[in-house]
Amino acid sequence: MGIKKTYEEINEKIKKGKAVILTAEDVTKMALEKSPAEIARSVDVITTATFGPMCSSGIFINFGHPDPPVRMEKIMLNQVPAYAGIAAVDAYMGATAESVTDIKYGGAHVIEALIKGEKVELQAWGKGTDCYPGKEDIRYIDKGSVNEIFMFNPRNAYQNYSVAVNRSDSVKYTYMGVLLPRLGNAMYSTSGELSPLLNDPDLRTIGIGTRIFLGGTQGYVTWNGTQFNPEVGKNQHGIPINNAATIAVIGDLKKMSSAYIKAAYFEKYGVSLFVGIGIPIPLLDEEIAARVSVSNRQIETTIFDYGSSGKPQLGITNYEDLQSGSIHLNGKKIRTAPLSSIKIAREIARVLKGQISSGEFLISKPVQQLIK
Amino acid sequence: MYTRRYVLTFPPDKVNEPLTFHLIKDYNMEINILKADINAGKEGKLLLEFRTGKTDMEKGLKYLKDKGIEVTPVSKQISLRYEDCVHCGACTAVCFTDALTMEKPSWELNFKPEKCIVCGLCLKACPLNLFKMEFYN
Known part of the structure; x- marks a missing residue:
């Protein structure tokens, strides 16, 4: 008889202070000596996490109405254009938006500044209407002076990601970092056996409504992320061996910490945002216990040549090799580095x-599974 | 034997003197030129690795200083705002002298400026723009 636990039972144990919680790395070590059945019996929750650049991120912000009111149709924050096409004083600032004066500064930097409580210059313009007669609103705002700021990231926490190399004869500057010519290095992302969606490859417990750690506060999974692709081929350990599922997430920026949200600039690519996400996975049964025991050796991913058009596929590797500092490809030893x-x-x-x-x-039970 | 890396900065009027010849001949130095930026009539910079005995090393460096050459240990050429580092590891991809490596198992960035050859690639690789370099500019 396999062990079965419910979300409610696990939450009761958490409230009583009796739940056994391990990190995803700890449970992988435990699995060297214990069976999935023993793990499912003795452990209640494992915690997974990632902290990497996630371009598809941004914030909704409501500035509050100035006097006289302005129908804000064009908005800039610290010289970075925000999307103003929603209502009068709502806007969306995407992480990768670039300043009109400095390409190394962008939406991600505005987001980090707001989290830190810094003042940010708002410049907003409207044509003037009967109900919004004002035509301009220029002032300094901070997270305390505006109504709401919540982060809404359309695509985060990729379930696995490509390894990037460059076979061409010139340096390639990419969102995967600086790729040196003639297979000079290999860049990888995701935190391997610690990565959230790799510990729940079939998305049994991570779904719409799952409570998560987002940027230092509690947030939620709202939907499947953009480019969500459940069709990617899986290896014998049930791991998709290329970019697969993604999640859209939401959380209150006012409660976030700049320790877990950081602005980034990738040379000759542009601005991006490091986002910190943690997701608890309840061990409801043996099958989940087996999944969360996955090790870096078992997590394979695909190597692509970012230096050639069409990004041809060059081979398969695994996270144990990637994290060792070098991989072998076509008989050549290539230095690896994480992002x-x-x-x-x-x-x-x-x-x-x-x-x-x-x-x-x-922990929270998904309201609905992430099935596209 | 000692191995040390220095950046030599010399004024325009010294550019035409055969300094490396004297270092090799008079002070028994094995010299490896790692980087050079020399233009006639302008200030020049050389990144050199010296290998010689203790006494010759001291005498050789004194010879350079007496000639009006500014001698800076290479570790002073590069700086990193380590307190702001998120230890992502992107800079380690481009550092072939292993001045920047990931420490295992802590996965913290290990920064050894004395191994740096001032190539400048880490300046472009760091997504947080935390490196600064004198020679590079």
Whole structure:
């Protein structure tokens, strides 16, 4: 008879301070000695995390009405254009939007400044209407002076990601970092066995409504992320071996910490945003226990040549090799480097574990599965 | 034997003197030129690796300074705002002298400026723009 636990039972244990919580790395170590059945029996929740550049991120912001009111049709924050085509004083600032004066500064920097509580210059213009007679609103705002700021990221926490190399004869500057010519290096993202969606490859527990750690506060999964692709081929361990599922997430920027949200600029590519996400996975049964025990060796991913048009596929590798510092491709040893911070991902997994242990963070059953 | 890396900055009127010849001949130095930026009539910079005995190293460096050459240890050429580093590892992809490596198992960035050859690639690789370099500019 396999073990079965419900979300309610696990939350009762959390509230009583009796739940056993491990990080995804810890449970992988435990699995060297224990069977999935034993793990499912002895562990209640594992915490997963990632901290990497996620371009498809941004914030909704409502500035509050100035006097006289302005129907804000064009908006800039610290010289970075925001999307103003929603209502009078609502806007969306995407992380990758670039300043009109400095291409190394963008929406991500505005987002980080707002989290830190810094003042940001708002410039807004409207044509003037009977109900919004004002034509201009220029002032400094901060997170305390505006109505709402919530982060809404259309595509985060990719379930696996390509390894980028460059076979051409020139340096390629990409969102995967600086790719040196003639297979000079290989860049990888995702935190491997610690990465959220790789620990729940069939998305049994991560779905719409799942409560998550987002940028230092509690947020939620709202939908499947854009470019969500459940059709990617899986290996014998059930792991999709290329970019697969994604999640759209939401959370209150006013409660976030700049330790877990950082602006970035990639040379000759542009601005992006490091986003810290942690997701708890309840061990409801043996099958989930087996999934969360996945190790870096079992997580394979695909190598692509970002230096050639069409990004041809060159081979398959795994995270144990990637994290060792070098991989072999076509008989050549290639230096590897990560793009996402394992150190900060581990910190998030530990912080989330602490929040669940203390009862301030309860697990939640998805309202609906992420099936496209 | 000692191995040290220095950046030599010399004024325009010294550019035409055969300094490296004297370092090799008079102070028994093995010299590896790692980077050079020399233009006639302008200030020049050389990044050199010296290998020689302790006494010759001291005498050779004194010879350069007496000639009006500014001698800076290479570790002073590069700086990193380490307190702001998120330890993503992107800079380690381009550092072939291993001045920048990921420490295992902590996955913290390990920064050894004395191994740097001032190539400048980390300036472009760091997504947080945390490196600064004298020679590079």
